[in-house]
Amino acid sequence: MLPANAVQAAQHMLLPYLLQxxxxxxxxxxxxxDTLFLAKNTLSQAAVWAFDIQPSAIENTSRILAAAGLAEKVRLIQASHDTLGSxxxxxxxxxxxxxxxxxxSDRxxxxxxxxxxxxxxxAAHLLTIGGLMTIVVYPGHASGILENQVLQQFLSTLPQQNFSVACWSMQNQINNPPLLYAVEKRRELRR
Ligand SMILES: C[S@@+](CC[C@H](N)C(=O)[O-])C[C@H]1O[C@@H](n2cnc3c(N)ncnc32)[C@H](O)[C@@H]1O
Incomplete structure (x- = not known):
């Protein structure tokens, strides 16, 4: 069966990568x-990191991880994801x-x-060879349109020797449905 939406498609694509x-x-x-999905579908010794800028998001994530007995496995970071590298x-x-x-919550x-x-x-820089990045973007709202333009410009110019980049979306949904970009690293980029 086809995934119902881009988030489901992302989870579906990620599953085989998570096993190792x-x-x-x-x-x-x-x-x-999504954090719970990652924690549930990785090996017990794997480390899961989760970022969000909102305290309520960190609290909600912490709560559902604790309820699933998976809190120990996850490092919750209340910070912007552009601190991921550091x-x-x-x-x-x-x-x-x-x-x-x-x-x-507040839009x-x-x-x-x-x-x-x-x-x-x-993330593209830190991705292991054979690793996968998924990005779901929502062009149905104004800042999502701009975000998608910026992402498309960046992702479409990644060299094909180093990355495979794909895009998935439902073609017959109204109101600009979300898009899923999937980026697999094939070889390190020389910097
Ligand atoms: C669509 S929601 C994520 C849904 C989530 N993955 C789930 O499973 O419920 C987008 C989230 O991005 C967070 N966010 C916004 N700007 C951010 C940033 N710069 N760094 C990290 N998270 C950010 C928002 O606070 C919001 O919680």
Whole structure:
């Protein structure tokens, strides 16, 4: 069966990568559903890192991890994901971005093109060979349109010798449905 939406498609694509991952990242923890997905589907010795700027997101994520008995496995970081490189500074096997705003919360606290791009660049640099980054972007709202433009410009110019980049979306949904970008590292970029 096809995934119902871009977030489900991201989780579906990530599953085989998680089975062998040591370090994985949720760059936008929100209500913790994606962090829980990462914690549940990685080996017990894997480390999961989750970032969000909102205290309520960190609290909600902490709560659902504790309820699932997975709190120990996850480092919750209340900071912008563009600090990912300096916070982790180690290879990452898989990273998820689920952009935009937290449903049911202040829509003004949404991801922004410049910090998203910086975080995606850092994640692409830290990704292990054979590692996967997924990015779900929401062009149905104004800042999502800009965010998508910036991401598309960056991702479409990644050299194909170093990265495979794909885009998935539902083609027959109204109101600009979310897009999923999937980025797999093939070979290190020389800097
Ligand atoms: C669509 S929600 C994420 C949903 C979440 N993954 C889940 O499973 O519930 C987007 C989240 O990005 C967070 N966010 C906004 N700007 C951010 C930034 N610069 N760094 C990290 N998180 C950010 C928001 O606070 C919000 O919680």
């Amino acid at each position: 991952a040591s370090v994985v990242v949720d760059a936008t923890a929100g209500n913790g559903k 916070t982790l500074n180690q290879p990452i096997d898989a990273v998820m971005f689920n952009l935009g705003y937290l449903p049911g 003004h606290i949404a991801t922004q093109p410049n910090t998203t791009l910086a975080a995606v660049e850092q």
